[in-house]
Amino acid sequence: IDDRAASPLETDRPTPFDPPVELRRRPPLSRLAYPDGHLGWVATGYSVTRAILADPRFSTRRELLHQPVGRERAHERPTPAEPGIFPHMDPPEHTRYRRLLSAHFGPRRVAELTPAIRRYTGQALDAMADGGSPADLVTAFAVPVPALVICELLGVPAEDRHAIQAATAVMNDLDSTPERAVEAVMSITGTVRGLIGRLRAGTVMGAEDGLLAHAVATGDLTDEELTNLGMVLLATGHLPTSSMLALGTFVLLTNPAERARLSADADGAGRAVEELLRYLSILQFDVRRTALADVEIDGQVIAAGETVVLALPVANRDPARFADPDALDLGRSSVGHLAFGHGVHQCLGQHLARAELRIALTALFGRFPDLRLAVAADEVPTRERSAVYGVDRLPVAWDSSPHR
Numbered sequence: 452i453d454d455r456a457a458s459p460l461e462t463d464r465p466t467p468f469d470p471p472v473e474l475r476r477r478p479p480l481s482r483l484a485y486p487d488g489h490l491g492w493v494a495t496g497y498s499v500t501r502a503i504l505a506d507p508r509f510s511t512r513r514e515l516l517h518q519p520v521g522r523e524r525a526h527e528r529p530t531p532a533e534p535g536i537f538p539h540m541d542p543p544e545h546t547r548y549r550r551l552l553s554a555h556f557g558p559r560r561v562a563e564l565t566p567a568i569r570r571y572t573g574q575a576l577d578a579m580a581d582g583g584s585p586a587d588l589v590t591a592f593a594v595p596v597p598a599l600v601i602c603e604l605l606g607v608p609a610e611d612r613h614a615i616q617a618a619t620a621v622m623n624d625l626d627s628t629p630e631r632a633v634e635a636v637m638s639i640t641g642t643v644r645g646l647i648g649r650l651r652a653g654t655v656m657g658a659e660d661g662l663l664a665h666a667v668a669t670g671d672l673t674d675e676e677l678t679n680l681g682m683v684l685l686a687t688g689h690l691p692t693s694s695m696l697a698l699g700t701f702v703l704l705t706n707p708a709e710r711a712r713l714s715a716d717a718d719g720a721g722r723a724v725e726e727l728l729r730y731l732s733i734l735q736f737d738v739r740r741t742a743l744a745d746v747e748i749d750g751q752v753i754a755a756g757e758t759v760v761l762a763l764p765v766a767n768r769d770p771a772r773f774a775d776p777d778a779l780d781l782g783r784s785s786v787g788h789l790a791f792g793h794g795v796h797q798c799l800g801q802h803l804a805r806a807e808l809r810i811a812l813t814a815l816f817g818r819f820p821d822l823r824l825a826v827a828a829d830e831v832p833t834r835e836r837s838a839v840y841g842v843d844r845l846p847v848a849w850d851s852s853p854h855r
């Protein structure tokens with residue numbers, strides 16, 4: 452057994468944009484002590500991580516997974532996923548939901564949503580400019596844009612959006628008390644459930660193109676499945692995208708040379724976004740699997756019942772896969788990065804997320820050419836131990852009046 456077996460996960464990092472030092476020092480697959488007492492694993496090597504994610508002998512069933520972070524809830528054993536919570540299901544149940552959803556997240560649907568992404572981006576930037584310098588980029592921009600986009604995709608009508616946006620902001624705010632966070636989840640569930648009821652009754656106008664209206668019309672899913680599905684998509688579609696927008700802005704504000712490349716090369720924005728995804732890999736402790744059988748990987752045996760956390764930020768800095776991995780280089784090809792995962796659970800919303808990041812980041816820097824941090828970089832609060840890495844606030848300032 453590795454001599455670090457007894458140590459829990461350490462999260463000290465050299466800069467806000469680098470993975471924890473302790474994880475970088477580990478071999479590609481090593482033992483990790485989980486806060487609930489489980490002796491599990493952490494994968495940090497690119498090829499080991501990819502192999503585990505592609506292997507059907509590993510499960511995402513919630514009741515089998517241990518949590519590598521979050522001491523306070525370590526002793527609560529998770530319950531099996533309710534109907535519709537497909538990220539925590541294995542094939543074939545998982546496959547059924549992915550099939551139902553795939554058309555709503557494909558490149559064609561994302562192209563249809565592009566005008567709406569541009570519109571919401573423009574509105575958020577207008578409001579930020581009107582509010583004046585300085586501003587918190589998280590509340591002004593990074594949270595509202597993805598919240599509105601996912602509402603558009605789901606077909607949440609205007610009258611329900613405010614409630615969802617307000618509750619999502621509470622859920623994303625780590626200063627919220629646990630009671631407020633639970634209230635926010637219940638409020639979103641109530642809104643989604645009410646909407647499903649109105650869709651079934653045919654009393655919602657203007658939501659016909661949305662995913663929820665389509666799903667109701669097919670008649671394949673129960674109200675419980677539909678409500679849970681709506682919740683899953685609101686949650687997964689929102690926090691990672693808002694985290695990437697804020698952290699992506701932060702890293703570009705501290706790296707003027709790369710930022711200038713983004714502004715100069717609109718055609719290269721897609722490539723730049725890919726590199727930001729690789730470099731920042733914000734799903735730091737969220738991607739986990741539990742072995743359903745004893746599996747030999749990289750000369751070690753992960754026993755049935757043992758959980759492995761896939762440390763994507765470290766795998767995406769593996770020098771065996773990416774040359775000079777600690778350099779942010781917006782011009783490189785980062786194809787093959789694992790920031791969206793790999794295998795059957797690979798991110799359903801990846802085309803949408805890419806479009807949002809490309810449109811929102813280029814519009815932000817186009818509109819505020821002299822945008823800068825309003826505080827020292829080490830005063831920006833980061834979410835060290837949370838499953839999705841990011842910043843809670845990003846105070847920014849500007850002098851010139853922004854281009855309209």
Ligand code: HEM
Binds near residue numbers: 684685687692790803
């Ligand atoms: C799954 C990352 C945006 C929906 C995943 C996974 C990763 C990921 C790594 C794999 C989880 C696993 O294997 O356990 C990201 C990042 C995003 C992003 C970095 C933003 C930059 C989105 C968006 C949506 C979305 C916009 C839209 C709804 C989902 C869903 C899953 C998923 C539903 C579960 C898929 C499944 O289990 O089959 N995401 N995601 N994500 N993502 Fe994303």
